[in-house]
Amino acid sequence: MRVAVIGGGFTGLSCAVRLVDMGITPVIFESKKECGGLARGFREDEWRWNLENFYHHVFTNDKDVLELAKKVGAKTLILHPQTNSYYHGKETPLDSPISLLKFSGISLWARLHMGMGLMLLKLLPNGMFLEKYHAVEVLPKLLGREGYKVVWEKLLKAKFGPHVNEVNLAWFWSRVAKRTKNLGYFEGGFEGLIRKTEEYIKRHGGEIRTGVMVERIEIDGDGVLVDGERFDSVVVTTPAPIAAKMVRGLTIPEIDYLWGQTLILETSRKLINGYWLNILEKDFPFLVMVEHTNMIDKKHYGGKRLVYLGNYLPEGHKQLKMNEEQLLKIYSPFIKKINTHFNKRLIKKSFLFREPFAQPVFPVNYSRMIPNSRLGSGVYLANMSMVYPFDRGTNYAVKLGNDIAELVVSDLR
Numbered sequence: 001m002r003v004a005v006i007g008g009g010f011t012g013l014s015c016a017v018r019l020v021d022m023g024i025t026p027v028i029f030e031s032k033k034e035c036g037g038l039a040r041g042f043r044e045d046e047w048r049w050n051l052e053n054f055y056h057h058v059f060t061n062d063k064d065v066l067e068l069a070k071k072v073g074a075k076t077l078i079l080h081p082q083t084n085s086y087y088h089g090k091e092t093p094l095d096s097p098i099s100l101l102k103f104s105g106i107s108l109w110a111r112l113h114m115g116m117g118l119m120l121l122k123l124l125p126n127g128m129f130l131e132k133y134h135a136v137e138v139l140p141k142l143l144g145r146e147g148y149k150v151v152w153e154k155l156l157k158a159k160f161g162p163h164v165n166e167v168n169l170a171w172f173w174s175r176v177a178k179r180t181k182n183l184g185y186f187e188g189g190f191e192g193l194i195r196k197t198e199e200y201i202k203r204h205g206g207e208i209r210t211g212v213m214v215e216r217i218e219i220d221g222d223g224v225l226v227d228g229e230r231f232d233s234v235v236v237t238t239p240a241p242i243a244a245k246m247v248r249g250l251t252i253p254e255i256d257y258l259w260g261q262t263l264i265l266e267t268s269r270k271l272i273n274g275y276w277l278n279i280l281e282k283d284f285p286f287l288v289m290v291e292h293t294n295m296i297d298k299k300h301y302g303g304k305r306l307v308y309l310g311n312y313l314p315e316g317h318k319q320l321k322m323n324e325e326q327l328l329k330i331y332s333p334f335i336k337k338i339n340t341h342f343n344k345r346l347i348k349k350s351f352l353f354r355e356p357f358a359q360p361v362f363p364v365n366y367s368r369m370i371p372n373s374r375l376g377s378g379v380y381l382a383n384m385s386m387v388y389p390f391d392r393g394t395n396y397a398v399k400l401g402n403d404i405a406e407l408v409v410s411d412l413r
């Protein structure tokens, strides 16, 4: 039996792995030249490892992606990088109860209030029932108005832009419940895991066709046609708006997404102290600064330091029309606030990446809107908009891919 898998991101790849394990032949169709989707990366000539277009790491409790790595023989590295927040001209750790207690940006009472609220959320085994509340309404009460204003309001607004008032509290709960202080990465970057996964699929009889953009899926008798080629079933892993165009006649709910954008700087000097820097100042034109080479040794990148400046942006945002030079012009004064030694001469190269379907919006009672996995006879959907309430990440893409493969096979048998 042959199953077509549309999209070679982590959902498509893990679906194909599970299919070959169950004796089914998957054929992955990936429109880009390489698999990997949002976790795809690039490599300069003098680098030995790829760098992801968008900053990537896993949490140490990301069981499904870690199991995939083990199965396909990719080496996982467990790391202890520092996460900081930038507030009032300082990089301050704010990623543990102790660091919160020491945070001088808010009063002692506000720190205690926030600490208790976060602990309550972390202790909840399942926060799904919180989806009926708006995060922006409950969080000021739960975490304290002062702490909410200083720490969370800016982060939520920067992440969801004009959709911030729609986001539900279950999404926020999952962010707090899931995070681990230690992080994981893969030897060779996420690229290392992607390549090993591809090799596993091919070794076990699967096929991967890259550079093939699927345009049309039709149900035909007891099979499915993918651009005219017959399969027993098809799993579509593309974002919902692309799937809706491809699978005409079947209903896929409309989901709002934000763009992801990163400007990556190759610099000759360290720009921040830790790996991750959340920007809590309100007027900054970027949400986060991630110095990858403060987590992974720069020797893998020809001794170069690599820093991401990241943003989530709504359709039509002015930054989405800017080129690298224009972005750098508006970012530079703010980078200089963080590191007074910064000047444009430190930048050896820069790289700009954008993707339109980077972050789905999860409004109140989203569980009632989640698209159905079974779209029609033999046609299945498995994409990021179905990863909920946990924040979309490669771990949940892998879990989704595994689950959909099992559903397809149980329907076929």
Ligand SMILES: Cc1cc2nc3c(=O)[nH]c(=O)nc-3n(C[C@H](O)[C@H](O)[C@H](O)COP(=O)(O)OP(=O)(O)OC[C@H]3O[C@@H](n4cnc5c(N)ncnc54)[C@H](O)[C@@H]3O)c2cc1C
Binding pocket: 006, 007, 008, 009, 010, 011, 012, 029, 030, 031, 032, 035, 036, 037, 038, 039, 054, 055, 056, 057, 058, 212, 213, 214, 215, 237, 238, 239, 242, 260, 261, 310, 355, 358, 359, 382, 383, 384, 392, 393, 394, 395, 397
């Ligand atoms: C800024 C940012 C930071 C992130 N950080 C992390 C992180 O630190 N850790 C983590 O685990 N996750 C992170 N993620 C999330 C992670 O990248 C995604 O959850 C995961 O890659 C989703 O995989 P997917 O296969 O579901 O979707 P995608 O990766 O979107 O894959 C879909 C694939 O379908 C292909 N496609 C689209 N249309 C067609 C077509 N018509 N025909 C054929 N192919 C098509 C696309 O090219 C793509 O390869 C981050 C994401 C972003 C945007």
